[in-house]
Amino acid sequence: MFLLVGGTRPEAVKLAPLVLALRARGCVVRVVATGQHMRLFDETLAAFGLVADVRLGVLEGARTPAEVLGRLVPVLAGLMPGHKAVVVQGDTTSALGGALAAHYAGVPLVHVEAGLRTGGPEPFPEEMHRTLIGQLADLHFAPTAAAVAALAAEGVAGERVVMTGNSGIDALLWMHARLRSDAALAAAAAAPLAGVDRRRPLLLVTMHRRENHGAGLDAVLAALVVLSDGMEIVLPVHPHPSVEWPVHAALAGRPGVHLLPPLGYPAFVWAMMQATLALTDSGGVQEEAPALGLPVLVMRGVTERPEGLATGNARMVGTETGAIVAAVRGLLMGEGLSAMAEPTLPYGVGDAAGVMAGVMVERFGRA
Known part of the structure; x- marks a missing residue:
């Protein structure tokens, strides 16, 4: 069983294709909504026909990253046992909370969109978050060659890094095709x-x-x-x-x-x-x-x-x-x-989720 942790709209966009790809391979997947941006997270999952399996209600009134992290880690830690791996995406406070909880519980950690770096303190706190997650992850899904190189420069072993492309491009191309073929969806989106x-x-x-x-x-x-x-x-x-x-x-x-x-x-x-x-x-x-x-x-x-x-x-x-x-x-x-305005695909060609799911099944098994 895999546990995917997210709380913001971008996390939902980039994790949804992976959820679908894993389930298509017969894997059991649980999606945890941290509540960081609950409405936007839920609405985005719904666009892919998905709902969160666990919805946390601990962030009411939390305003700073420190408050969010302090509330999330203990609750997430209680969800870790029994899972083959935990997946987080990107650089949000929800992602760091999931990464810390997995590490404390001794559950393998998979980082989607690993290796993005500016080489300085900005953007704050995202650069800090993703760098810390990079120190904790057992498997790094890097979207581009530059991300792979950044991880190598930090000493991450090559067998722990897979260049996959970006699952956000999977989501974008899928939604773009739907909007061009589904008149009702396009009309609602245009409103x-x-x-x-x-x-x-x-x-x-x-x-x-x-x-x-x-x-x-x-x-x-x-x-x-x-x-x-x-x-x-x-x-x-x-x-x-x-x-x-x-x-x-x-x-x-x-x-x-x-x-x-x-x-x-x-x-x-x-x-x-x-x-x-x-x-x-x-x-x-x-x-x-x-x-x-x-x-x-x-x-x-x-x-x-x-x-x-x-x-x-x-x-x-x-x-x-x-x-x-x-x-x-x-x-x-x-x-x-x-x-x-010339269309290009520097961040992947739309097959990232399938690559990620295949690697996860190979390394951790299906169920």
Whole structure:
């Protein structure tokens, strides 16, 4: 029996294909929802026809990573006995909690999306989380050659590392195909964008990173005020008060700006399919946009996903107001837009979950 631990929407996106691949091979899989982002986690699983087998209710009122971790580890530790392996994904507090609980219980730990590194303290606390998980994991599923190299540089033995591609691309390509073939699903996914003026360019914006709270966010919002005069801006607003309140204060009611609640997975993929370009500090969007031929501007100073930069589908712009405005307007004027809009697959071709499931069955057995 395998135990998969997750709590955020990106974790649900990237773990769902693995759940399906393991169950298709006859494996018994239990999915634990930590409650870090319960509604978004549940809704995303549902898009793949899945539900969590265990839903924890211990995070009510927890606001900081320390509070989340302190509550999760003891509860997760009690779920560990009887499992062949525990799987965590990425770099969230839920992932670190699952990793610590598995290590304390002596249960083998599998890390999906292992080996991503910036080489510095940012992003905080994600870089710390994934580096610590890398020290605890028994099996590392690295998405790219760069991730494999980063693990090797940290002394992780080669037999513990498998390059798999990114299961988020599995999910994206599957949902993209469904949206193109299922008219009812596409209509439901398109509904949140009903008020968008399609005669103007569409800028899809996502921002939530802790390092961008405060002055960085204020600078981004100032750029969006300027850019809203010439284009439509769709911004699903992260519910964290440090994001939600400043965003609404700066942009609510402004013509051309569409402040939406967090979108379900089909709706967000649909929004990427319709957008002219994306402006983001999200790791997942950096991976997804190149596959769709969506040019992406990254509002960060460093990235653990350099592959999109190397293919030319992504550019780093930071959070300075003038730099963001200049980059967006330059692309809209055709400065390199066609090259950035060429679809590429630097993060895998959509078969990662099958590779992972095959390795897990070989190493741990099915039941």
